Amino acid sequence: MVDEELIQRVRDLRTKGCSPKETARALGVPPARVAPLVRLIAEQAEASAPVPAIVGCWVSAGWSVGLTVDEGRGWTDSPEHGTNVTGLVGVLVAREAARKRDISVCGYLVDPYCLGVKDALGPRLMKPHELSRFVGMFFAAFDGEPLDAPIELARELVSGAVDYANRLGFEPARDFGAAQGALGAFDGQRTIGFGRDGMPCYVQGPYDDAEAIMMRLDESVGVDNFHFLVECPVDATSLVSSTG
Numbered sequence: 001m002v003d004e005e006l007i008q009r010v011r012d013l014r015t016k017g018c019s020p021k022e023t024a025r026a027l028g029v030p031p032a033r034v035a036p037l038v039r040l041i042a043e044q045a046e047a048s049a050p051v052p053a054i055v056g057c058w059v060s061a062g063w064s065v066g067l068t069v070d071e072g073r074g075w076t077d078s079p080e081h082g083t084n085v086t087g088l089v090g091v092l093v094a095r096e097a098a099r100k101r102d103i104s105v106c107g108y109l110v111d112p113y114c115l116g117v118k119d120a121l122g123p124r125l126m127k128p129h130e131l132s133r134f135v136g137m138f139f140a141a142f143d144g145e146p147l148d149a150p151i152e153l154a155r156e157l158v159s160g161a162v163d164y165a166n167r168l169g170f171e172p173a174r175d176f177g178a179a180q181g182a183l184g185a186f187d188g189q190r191t192i193g194f195g196r197d198g199m200p201c202y203v204q205g206p207y208d209d210a211e212a213i214m215m216r217l218d219e220s221v222g223v224d225n226f227h228f229l230v231e232c233p234v235d236a237t238s239l240v241s242s243t244g
Contacts, residue, residue, distance in 0.1 A: 010037045035166050043185045051184055052095040055103050057154050060090040061144035067112060068193035075153050078144055087113040087203045091154050092138050093182040094131055103131055106182035107138050108158050112194050113201040116165025117172035120179040159186035164194035169220045200226040
């Protein structure tokens with residue numbers, strides 16, 4: 001199947017509401033081949049549609065810890081407020097809604113070390129006077145105050161993490177597709193290096209299937225090529241860490 005034909009068939013199935021996995025099964029191709037086409041189609045659609053004006057954009061303090069970032073971008077951080085032990089970053093984007101009296105907000109919980117987008121919300125409509133309170137609630141679990149950020153940082157932090165995770169064999173959260181449009185089209189410019197200090201690093205979350213994730217990392221990069229921090233199966237209060 002030629003690429004243009006495959007792209008059109010993926011587009012048709014996505015229009016019918018099929019998930020990326022369902023699309024891959026219907027076409028008889030691996031999910032890893034379908035995932036980048038789904039993102040390409042979304043980016044093309046976003047590029048052809050008017051982009052509402054940005055009202056605000058924020059990232060959690062400590063977003064750059066463990067990452068390599070091109071200093072020429074001039075993106076600032078407050079790493080002293082976010083040691084990022086969990087490897088999680090919050091990103092929030094607010095744009096004007098179709099009804100200019102409202103604001104459309106999308107949020108992303110990003111694991112830039114391994115899993116990409118673990119959770120997403122929105123678009124959520126609210127009144128302008130509700131935005132400040134919502135920003136505080138969204139970032140309440142993070143250390144320090146959220147940082148004002150350019151949309152280019154938010155876009156690369158989220159979309160770049162998704163691409164990195166996809167190369168490791170992981171797809172973004174199911175709700176990411178609905179929230180992706182708030183970021184705008186990603187031009188593919190790579191100025192952030194993902195993984196912790198250049199290597200995949202998996203930190204177990206409360207709802208993760210840690211065994212399945214570890215097996216996937218074994219398959220994608222090899223047992224000696226990632227770090228991890230997971231709970232012991234025999235004692236949920238203790239943790240096992242490794243650099244191999």
